[in-house]
Amino acid sequence: MARTIGSHSDITGPRIRAAAQRLFAKHGYAAVSMRQIAGEVGVQAGALYNYTADKQSLLAGLMRAHMDELMAALDAEDGPADPLTRLDRFTRFHIRYHLERPDAVFIAYMELRNLTPENFAEIETLRRRYEDRLEAILRDGVAAGVLGVPDPKVATLAVIAMLTGVTTWYRETGRLSRDDLAETYCAMVRKLVAA
Template sequence: MARRRGSHSDITGPKIREAALRLIAQHGCAAVSMRKIAEDVGLQVGALYNYTPDKQSLLFDLMETHMVDLLAELGKLPALDGPIEQLDQFVRFHITYHLPRRDEVFVSYMELRNLSPENFERIQALRSQYEGALEAILEAGEASDDFTFTDRHITTLSIIAQLTGITNWYREDGRLTIDEVATIYCDLIQRSVASAQA
């Protein structure tokens, strides 16, 4: 087997993170050894420790990157006027961003319990930021009488769970495109919060 020597840190780093993400999403963090990750990349175990101080940091890096990227993309959305349009935009954004990133979603939701307390808090803070964006839309809609609900915060969490659950069943080769799924959920969610029509 040919061995590559020399400096590869700019390409090896991402390859390690990709492999770790895929393997951890598939089997769970504790079930994936550093050896398996190294083998998947084509390295020996020891080499991994040039890229991460330990396994915990690698896991945290994956989750933090996902949340930071998510928030960055959310921030790039054009500002819309009405809460109804904003809600549609958020729902479509959530679905189109998450569905092609199933591994990231799996890891970010299932491996929270394997984070150290400090790392857990940092991820939770990012997650709260994201939830806050949706909650602000619901609040605006409440103020404008477009939306009505019993409890704004719970409605926020309910919608996020509803949307994130899609990653558990959606298949790229299934009968629906991502856009079609988004349309279905826009309808479901708009109806669940819409004020009664006069």
Template structure:
């Protein structure tokens, strides 16, 4: 099948992923067809298969790409105090996800549409990230800096609370992003008994 005039492989692949991300976040994975993605990118539907084997692979690649970037970007300085490490985690998580609301929405709302194999791949990456936060919380408990009964439960609660910012925060609102990070850090600090 001929390539649409003006399309180039080095830019079309990223455009396919960007269009799929927007459409999946806006309409839901199940409601989006490969034809819609192709139309959004400006290529023929058959050309998409040069960039992805199928829609399921595209969804998994978007989620895995988001989580891989998250893991590569987050840095924990284990020589710092547990409180400083936790504050860094809080601010990092909010800031990183604020810049990627569509990826966050898909990463949480479209898990149900993954095959068992793809779900396992995504879940293992999520667990690595959760484990990084739980290590901070365990260190805080061990040093007496935090008072937490169940570090796994606290990990999941903190991540859910921080991720929720992407659903309501808007630039130009009552609070700046820095204000939100500061207030959430205060809430998290109290939640872990610091």
């Protein structure tokens, strides 16, 4: 397909994804039309299809990018250490990473219901890779006798839900800095898993 005159794929494509992310996070996927996304970017609605097959592909692409970037960032931080150090590192990472991306986090968790079965299966697989990293820490901690969780999978889901919830209420102008918040969460997570 030919591009719209005056458009630049390296500029317009990212602008479309950014506008879709803002609108999906603010109004919800189902309430946003391709026309609204185009209006936000300043292109004709038909021009969007030069960059994405449809709205579903746009949603799945945003979620896929979020999960891929999340795993790449986690890989860059991860390293050998005892289970308690790894647990604290995971907690700090999750808080820091997610607080910087509240719209992406909202979409990644709240819009799963709007994915087609094929896209859902793909995104769920990516999410499990992230969950598996925390579950491995918890299993290693149980094996080392420094953690006491009866079901590491359930504990993993509980910890991730608790950590992710911070994006809904944390404010930079509040009484806790991000570092203070991360340390508070490290202490709470350790108590949750009986460290």
